[in-house]
Amino acid sequence: MSTACTPDLHAAEWFKSTYSDAQGQGDCVRVATNFASTHGAVLVGDTKAPGVHFSVSSEAWSAFVAATVRGEFGAV
Numbered sequence: 001m002s003t004a005c006t007p008d009l010h011a012a013e014w015f016k017s018t019y020s021d022a023q024g025q026g027d028c029v030r031v032a033t034n035f036a037s038t039h040g041a042v043l044v045g046d047t048k049a050p051g052v053h054f055s056v057s058s059e060a061w062s063a064f065v066a067a068t069v070r071g072e073f074g075a076v
Contacts, residue, residue: 012043
């Protein structure tokens with residue numbers, strides 16, 4: 001992939017899941033969806049490791065969220 005197609009990660013708009021850190025352990029998932037429309041990618045990371053993340057396609061993220069809403073991964 002050329003650098004022209006690579007998003008500027010400094011522009012990532014991270015947010016934490018409202019379900020993260022429910023037990024107060026500091027385990028927080030963060031997600032940046034602002035590249036979905038321009039690059040077709042959603043970034044996922046851990047708040048304890050700000051420079052580390054992985055990306056998934058927008059379609060994969062949508063499928064994951066839909067499956068979660070349907071309860072396919074069990075109770076939280």
